Amino acid sequence: MLEAETLAQQPGSPVRFLILISGRGSNMQAIVQAIAARGLPAEVCAVLSNRPDAAGLEWARSRGIPAETLSHRAFDSREAFDQALAQRIDELAPDYVLLAGFMRVLGADLVRRFEGRIVNIHPSLLPAFPGLHTHAQALAQGVQWHGCTVHFVTPVLDHGPIIAQGAIPVLPGDTADALAGRLLALEHHVYTEVAAWLARRQVSIGGDGLVRVAGAERRAFTAHDLTP
Structure with missing residues (x-):
């Protein structure tokens, strides 16, 4: 995998983010x-x-941010949608594609085309609970801590080099909705920290496939980090 530090096309210019969403974002x-x-x-x-x-x-x-729709329903296959999306990514020329509640599984060919440049946030402490309904999965397994993971995307669903994580305790009486609601503010904090590291070109992926963040004191966060 490429070192993320080398991906920005013009080191002296602002890092360009393309953000993909499916809802309120x-x-x-x-x-x-x-x-x-x-x-x-x-x-x-x-x-x-x-x-x-x-x-x-x-x-x-x-x-003032350009906002576009590329509806998957306009295409007769996942492959055709992925091809159109890849073309649009090439046209916009971002340094990183940030998935922020983008509810489409990206195909392996697209992911490999932008290897080391697609970042996702997943609502669990990966590798635990990939896929959907992560909060219900956590409760069903009786875990004591739950959280979110920001990671580079690979062709394997909800898998890839971990950049940062955030964790919250599971409380007595928690429901899936309660967990999701309490986790959301921490998701925002973790993802913005990662965006800052990417913007400052601090992030790289080593030959062992693990992420390094130059100058970061830590890459694990809790609700205590939300206290002013």
């Missing part, structure tokens, strides 16, 4: 706000959704 909103609030050397070149009714599209447009 709360993680997308957190990243956009963090770029502005923290003065990160990055820009969101576009927000793209596979759903024309995704609420996050209008939010992005209201902040």
